[in-house]
Amino acid sequence: MVSKVNSQTKPRSRFRSRNKLSIKEIFMWLIIIVLFVGMLKVTTLLAKTYQENQHPDSEVYGVWQEKDVAPYAAEQLIFTQDGVVFEGGVIDTNFYFDGKYLEYQHGDTLRRFKFLNKDLTEMKMLLSSGYQPVFQMSEKFQNNIR
DSSP states (O other): OOHHHHHHHHHHHHHHHHSSSOOOHHHHEEEHHHHHHHHHHHHHHHHHHHHHHOOGGGGGGGEEEEEEOOOOOOOOEEEEEEEETTTTTTEOOOEESSSEEEEEEEETTEEEEOOOOOTTTTEOOOOSSSEEEEEEEEOOBTTTOO
């Protein structure tokens, strides 16, 4: 009976040594992690490239005028390849456009718009307050030329 007890304790020592990872296993896990991160980066890049091809920024290049407001009080936005122009000055050199939404930074505020039609001629500014102004394209630029 004593021999049976001794034989049962030996496998435990084998399991203890097996809990430690070998250098090969560590290296294998590092390679898997690096490949996974690389695949994520490539996927993100492909998605961004696809999005830019499906909805190029040039679709919104032009002059956008606030609707249903007195002309002297209406905001006017100009989107060009150089960025967003407001009151004669460039307020952001980048904007994000995905075919449904348009976003840009105006000072500390992120301005977000939702397009109201498939022709991309009207967009509503999404604000937390009650008033959500609608902008209409009044002049379209082709290749950044009026």
